[in-house]
Amino acid sequence: MKKALGIDIGGTKILYGIVNEKGEILSELKKTPTPKTADEIYSTLKKIIEENYNDIDAVGLSSAGAVNLENTRVLSSTPNLPDGYNQIDFSTLSDKKIYVENDANCACAAEYQNGAGKGFRTVLMITIGTGIGGGMISEGKLFRGSTGNALEVGSLKIFADKRQKCTCGRYDCWESYASGTGLKNCAKTGAQTYPEFKTSIYKDKLPQDITTYDITDGVEKNDDFCVKVFNQWIDYMFVGLVSLTDIFNPDCIVISGGMCSFIDVEDLEKRINEESVVSNTKVKTALTGNNAGMIGAGVLALSASSR
Amino acid sequence: MKKALGIDIGGTKILYGIVNEKGEILSELKKTPTPKTADEIYSTLKKIIEENYNDIDAVGLSSAGAVNLENTRVLSSTPNLPDGYNQIDFSTLSDKKIYVENDANCACAAEYQNGAGKGFRTVLMITIGTGIGGGMISEGKLFRGSTGNALEVGSLKIFADKRQKCTCGRYDCWESYASGTGLKNCAKTGAQTYPEFKTSIYKDKLPQDITTYDITDGVEKNDDFCVKVFNQWIDYMFVGLVSLTDIFNPDCIVISGGMCSFIDVEDLEKRINEESVVSNTKVKTALTGNNAGMIGAGVLALSASSR
Numbered sequence A, B: 001m002k003k004a005l006g007i008d009i010g011g012t013k014i015l016y017g018i019v020n021e022k023g024e025i026l027s028e029l030k031k032t033p034t035p036k037t038a039d040e041i042y043s044t045l046k047k048i049i050e051e052n053y054n055d056i057d058a059v060g061l062s063s064a065g066a067v068n069l070e071n072t073r074v075l076s077s078t079p080n081l082p083d084g085y086n087q088i089d090f091s092t093l094s095d096k097k098i099y100v101e102n103d104a105n106c107a108c109a110a111e112y113q114n115g116a117g118k119g120f121r122t123v124l125m126i127t128i129g130t131g132i133g134g135g136m137i138s139e140g141k142l143f144r145g146s147t148g149n150a151l152e153v154g155s156l157k158i159f160a161d162k163r164q165k166c167t168c169g170r171y172d173c174w175e176s177y178a179s180g181t182g183l184k185n186c187a188k189t190g191a192q193t194y195p196e197f198k199t200s201i202y203k204d205k206l207p208q209d210i211t212t213y214d215i216t217d218g219v220e221k222n223d224d225f226c227v228k229v230f231n232q233w234i235d236y237m238f239v240g241l242v243s244l245t246d247i248f249n250p251d252c253i254v255i256s257g258g259m260c261s262f263i264d265v266e267d268l269e270k271r272i273n274e275e276s277v278v279s280n281t282k283v284k285t286a287l288t289g290n291n292a293g294m295i296g297a298g299v300l301a302l303s304a305s306s307r
Helices: A038-055 A103-114 A180-193 A195-199 A212-220 A224-248 A265-275 A289-305 B038-055 B103-114 B180-193 B195-199 B212-220 B224-248 B265-275 B289-305
Strands: A003-009 A013-020 A030-033 A058-063 A097-102 A122-128 A132-138 A252-256 A282-285 B003-009 B013-020 B030-033 B058-063 B097-102 B122-128 B132-138 B252-256 B282-285
Touching: A003 A038, A003 A289, A013 A038, A013 A289, A058 A103, A058 A289, A097 A103, A097 A289, A103 A122, A103 A132, A103 A252, A103 A289, A122 A224, A132 A224, A180 A195, A180 A212, A180 A224, A195 A224, A212 A224, A224 A252, A224 A265, A224 B224, A252 A265, A265 A282, B003 B038, B003 B289, B013 B038, B013 B289, B058 B103, B058 B289, B097 B103, B097 B289, B103 B122, B103 B132, B103 B252, B103 B289, B122 B224, B132 B224, B180 B195, B180 B212, B180 B224, B195 B224, B212 B224, B224 B252, B224 B265, B252 B265, B265 B282
Parallel strands: A003 A058, A058 A097, A122 A252, A252 A282, B003 B058, B058 B097, B122 B252, B252 B282
Antiparallel strands: A003 A013, A013 A030, A122 A132, B003 B013, B013 B030, B122 B132
């Protein structure tokens, strides 16, 4: 079976290891701090690839940002990565097949091949962290759209009356309601409108200072205000997921990201199947964790090099 | 080049003709009234296929309703078609390859192959009539989801606070705001909230009796109330289209259906590219008209029989 070097280029560290077509990890995983300049990132990647050159058939790179249709460049600058990063032509790193893909798409590939989405036909992956990202694979093929930028699901509008401004500058993006940032927004709005705030453990905090941790902690302590804010947040998440279920008709939705440990996926699955037009969608929590980008990049590189 | 008999099974008539892989019509188009029972529909289709048997390689059928993954049955009963229709196994109609597909998907295939979407990579088709339907083709392949029911875009939720009940029983579906029915709903709501209603040519009408025709006619007459209602309707349509642009990253959106003649697609294109995350989407009006279902069914049948 062919093998790829999977490399996850994160804002703080680069994680890498060797995987096969099934998404199984075949080597010890290694990491190194992400250098501060684009040139140093390039030379670090080159060195990592050279060290593994004789053991691999292809190289997959997972990165934040929008990736071009040819899977050779990261087009958009991302705040966590240095100036000039979007000028790198990754295909020049080696004479092995090089394949760059957006981190959310890589995570989706990892879950499809060897995670919670294994064995399903159409897997929709939703990553809920500070923002919301997504990926979708159907019949083994990642859906990329016309320029490689599909599944910008965080920008799905869940209101049509310009009620809340998103950090992206647009209005009513799903991620401004249903991400980690969204939970903080729910708390801020709720503090002004829910009578429960007056008796909450956070009643002396400024609404804008209530954190996502405050709310999840308050839910554990059964604080009425926190429970109400949290349920509103779940309702916002639910509305977006139902729309996406009707759009993609997935047999499996995989939820990942920093917020996913707070979500009751069984309850969400039940509600989605009650509300969506077609009902037989499983909702699962991601299994590949921090290795998702690395595994998915490797799997996608091997799939691309076999075409 | 191979040829297919394309058959569009409508609520009132069955339209059919011979098309090639390019979606070109090769024969005179014929039509016959849609019989009132499922048995008669079956025997009528059988007769039509037999008449054309020697000239064709495959048969494509376009129908309202949800189609199974094997493209042999229409699973959901549709109000315009008789009891027992969902019991028909269309694959038994002939020993030629038979391929049934949902009418919105067929229309999308027709536009992609030989209509407004010709030459584009990822074509999203949105049909705006009494309701809203959709289809999406990328790299020549129709996206069907896990059970063949993807692109239920009419159910996209554009509010998250249960503000308007849809005819489907759910709340805040896009089609309850942005279809023909949606325009009527906009008029009804607007009559209660817009001060312009007091001086409108429809001021003596009951809000629920204002029709879509009243509004489009009133817009031509420059009635302030009608203009305001119409612009609200366009805004609702826009919100859904921006979300779908961010989700599918299409290079072309084709608008079809009874309401599309009222839509300024150039203005919509400009606004979508200003608002969506990635900006280079063309918005066009469908070209294949009443032949869309017939052409698309034929094209899809030939594509399926060549696999």
